[in-house]
Amino acid sequence: MPRDLIWQRYLLGAWALALAAMALPTAASEALRAATARSAPTAGTLHAEAALGWLRGDLWGAYAMAEGERADADADAARPAFRRAAEWALSLGPYQPQLWLRLAKLDQGAAASAGQFNAALKMVYYTAPADDAAAADRLEMALSATGPPDEELDELARGDVRAMIAHGRLAELSTVYRNLGAGGRAFIDAAVKSIRPDLAPRLNASG
Numbered sequence: 001m002p003r004d005l006i007w008q009r010y011l012l013g014a015w016a017l018a019l020a021a022m023a024l025p026t027a028a029s030e031a032l033r034a035a036t037a038r039s040a041p042t043a044g045t046l047h048a049e050a051a052l053g054w055l056r057g058d059l060w061g062a063y064a065m066a067e068g069e070r071a072d073a074d075a076d077a078a079r080p081a082f083r084r085a086a087e088w089a090l091s092l093g094p095y096q097p098q099l100w101l102r103l104a105k106l107d108q109g110a111a112a113s114a115g116q117f118n119a120a121l122k123m124v125y126y127t128a129p130a131d132d133a134a135a136a137d138r139l140e141m142a143l144s145a146t147g148p149p150d151e152e153l154d155e156l157a158r159g160d161v162r163a164m165i166a167h168g169r170l171a172e173l174s175t176v177y178r179n180l181g182a183g184g185r186a187f188i189d190a191a192v193k194s195i196r197p198d199l200a201p202r203l204n205a206s207g
Contacts, residue, residue, distance in 0.1 A: 043067055050085075057093020064089045068102045079106065090123075097128035101138060114147025121145070125156045130163035136172045139164075143176075143184035154187070161191040170199060177203045 041049075046063035050056070064085035086103050090096060104120035124138045139160040142153055164173045177188050185203075192200045 041066075043070060050089075055092060057089050057091075057096065060085060060089030060092060061096045061099050064099055065102065068099075068106075082106065094123070095127045097124050097132060097134055100124045100127060101134050101141075104138075104141060108141060108145070114145065114150075117145060118147075118150050118153055122153060122156065125159075130159050131167045131169075135160045135164060135169075136176050140176045140179055140184075143180050143187055157187070158191050161188060162195055165192065165195055165199065170202060174203050174205055
């Protein structure tokens, strides 16, 4: 057999082995997910799944969300683990708006710099549609933020107001309105009056 054909076989064999080695962790991760599908997985199980599927941002995102729930219960102990997992997950798969939202909440609660908080909150907008389920939460956060004004974030917040009105979600908008301070209420008042002035009197409704 010609020498060049022998080398081609060696190269093809090596390539096949490399593909198999890359596929094995993913297969193991999926097998573990299937085995635990009928019960609520623990943070440890989710971490094992993510470690096996090492470059899958969705798996790291699921683990990060579990760590986020732990951080809610015991912030000082679990917050660093959540941040590490969240940042790694988002570096692999940035289109995870709920994870960006939780990271923004952590930055807000930890009195992080305004720039860091704003950047995380903007990513919630960039990675989710305007009428996403996170709209009320992110709008309230955007209008509760401290620090220098951010024109881009203000415009994104106005988009939430427009979308919530367009989709008949005035009750949610009213809840956000009542939860805000004077500055946030004034912002929503102005936005609503520019879109549907007739709705402005209903913002402070209790129902």
